[in-house]
Amino acid sequence: MANEIRNDLKYTDTHEWLKVKGNTALVGITDHAQSELTDIVFAELPEIGKELKKGDELCVVESVKSVSEIYAPISGKVVGVNGKLEDTPEIINDSPYDDGWLVELEIKDKDELDDLLDADSYKEKI
Template sequence: MSQLKFSKEHEWVRVEGDVATVGITDYAQGQLGDVVYVELPALGRQVEQDKEAAVVESVKAASEVYAPISGEVVAVNDKLADAPATVNEAPTGDGWFFKLKIKNPKELDGLMDEAAYKTYVEGLA
């Protein structure tokens, strides 16, 4: 399994070949609380880095999920429709949101590694 990369908006990316899997971080799910609904992008949609790609809703509020990198949506996690709590239980595993065919690999260079993200989150407290 490849290493995770992280955005300042609390998404993670796992790169395998030319496909990147995207989800929200453990910190993000903890801040949201119980996830009750997830809205995923349509297959084939071109998403742009830092633009809205999905929506995650807790009991209290709806939050946007941004694309950490640009690309074409090639898969979405349909299981979240009936089991949104998976985002709380396994945010970096079964709780993934969508997969992108990477458009510009250089965009990955601007993301944080795990250590840098950990420091970033500690700075938010």
């Protein structure tokens, strides 16, 4: 089973990960999530500039058989999306923590980061 969990990331119990880079953070889905979803064939990404509250729908990823909503782990503004996903959404499966990132958010409230799970707590959830 593909279940890699990285220590330098923060997680949600809905299987998103978040990587803080100064004032912004990259968001993706975990190795466990991509494995459960199976072949990802489509990613519908938000528009740059969109303001999201924690828990809002951030984007949608689709496998052949299913549609899955990905939620914003924190509040913030969309400042970047992974353009590679348009033509090669399967990189979410191949590289969920690196090439397959989804969205970059400008962090609105650093305190919200404390609510996220660390690697050990996420591991217990799956």
